[in-house]
Amino acid sequence: MTVSIKDIAKAMNISYSTVSRALNNSPRVKLETRQQIQQMAMEMGYLPSAVARSLVMRRTNTIGIVVTKITDLFFAEVIQGIEETALNSGQNVILTNSDGKPDRELAAIQNLRERRVDGIILVAACADQESKRRLFTSASFETPIVIINNVHREYIGHSIETDNLDGGRQATRHLLELGHRRIAHITGPTSEWDGVDRQSGYEQALQEAGLVVDPALIVPGDNRPEGGWQAMQQLLALAQPPTAVFCYNDATALGATRAVYAAGLRIPQDLSIVGFDDIDLASFFQPPLTTVAQAKREMGALAVQMVLDLLNHKTVQDCVLPSRLVIRESTAPPA
Amino acid sequence: MTVSIKDIAKAMNISYSTVSRALNNSPRVKLETRQQIQQMAMEMGYLPSAVARSLVMRRTNTIGIVVTKITDLFFAEVIQGIEETALNSGQNVILTNSDGKPDRELAAIQNLRERRVDGIILVAACADQESKRRLFTSASFETPIVIINNVHREYIGHSIETDNLDGGRQATRHLLELGHRRIAHITGPTSEWDGVDRQSGYEQALQEAGLVVDPALIVPGDNRPEGGWQAMQQLLALAQPPTAVFCYNDATALGATRAVYAAGLRIPQDLSIVGFDDIDLASFFQPPLTTVAQAKREMGALAVQMVLDLLNHKTVQDCVLPSRLVIRESTAPPA
């Protein structure tokens, strides 16, 4: 039922190569017939087959994205950046979600490769190191892959990251400058490097200030509100609870906030909170959240550029983007 | 450079049809050679070409999704539902984002069709009626399309919706039962039918209660926090401000909440707020948001099932899912 160029050719009694040319607006076919063919194609409801075309062209003009968690607003905003510049470069974008499952991530990458996408962008890889290595050796050279965030240390390749260490430092320094001395940290999953770096930044800032890092004040979260909520409850139950908390990300901060209010305390009067990411929603939190902004759109744009460069065999460099503290109303001097 | 079955055949000095069979684990090739071939394929870093396969199979085993706004958490959660059941049915999923732009939506659909996906799910279509009609006539029958939410009235086809009217009614009745009499409504974009229905539900509930609908209490939002924030400011500036507000969705409610706090008022003591969607984050809002839940995952699951049925030429029915009021802490009797 699907109409092909052969059908059009048959209907018009011409060769199908002419139809192909006409449809591609080649000057090598007389303007008149070209228009007739296009007209006919339209009438017959012709829809070119990208799969046939890709097969012969050996190019799909699409970039595949694998995102770790589609419900994470930080990722969603990065993706918008990717799409924007990809579309402007004439590349289509298809997205797949691994839902934080390493095996699904690997399967998704494999799938995209089988589809012969021109390049792949991993928005926060979650697969383990070993699988990752296999990814970048073996059949690797075929499809350029660039990773945004959460790059494993050993991997030297094509990656874009925020300066997480400095971000963690900025957040913590801000709290120190406000006069806080008991500053807690709710971490992300320990398997993720960005979280490790943020925590290091936190520890560095404390040490700079001559404070000792108190392990009791470092509590694991899960990068979702649930984890922040639980972690904060744990912190509030401490004999000597913190007066400020630096959270792995904004979602964690939201959960932490909830726990604080539920305990009958106020923010920032009784407790200050800092997040990370600066998702669009953060300025609408109650109170508006002080947080460390990542250059989300830029990350996406850069990643696309990197894929494109790789495709053209240009050399590319790993890239670390600066983070930036955004002070809003969730932080204040201790009571 | 990419190795194909022909390369493997050549390397092993056998015909490539045998290779093909072996790789598909056909019993029609001797176990021993089968294993040898698979071994060799692995060593040579063979990665099958989905595009070549799709061309001959005339099946891609993938469902395409077009989502209106990837940063809308409601959509993100629906998508999770889609992926879950699609993957369980052996279908891959590729996602594209129209970012609320009708032309991008249309382009995305066209693109998915050219890729010959087996079916398309529109998560909240945004294109205008006329384009939509064209979509469902002309080349329409090729690719089954089902729409989740925001279905145009004229379109009778394959769609899944929440009972928005009843949802709006439930939300408003809840406020009425608490004793509110001046209840405002912050709408979604007026171009979207789900919003129209929610508003109708709101008006019906008021009328049931013998109240007149005051146009001054109906203010447009934009289905994002920004819109809710602005609308709420407008409402608070009224000579006689409302004591309760029903918002088009949770994001709007978040913005509205912010405006209330910024004005120095409390929720729910001074003003009650109800949202719509029940995104995962809603229970972490401050205060936890009373809202109308949509069956997000079920919608996704149902949509996939519908696509699959359509593919198998079964008849399917439009489907309206019930909505459910979730009472949390953002609503209380008026002061």
Next chain:
DNA sequence: TTGTAAGCGTTATCAA
């Protein structure tokens, strides 16, 4: 300006 034919990487139908 148009047509013929090869080839892209598979699957599938025949024969052998």
Next chain:
DNA sequence: TTGATAACGCTTACAA
């Protein structure tokens, strides 16, 4: 159990 060979729907030399 294996091998030729014809599709699938397109692009693109090369001929005419």
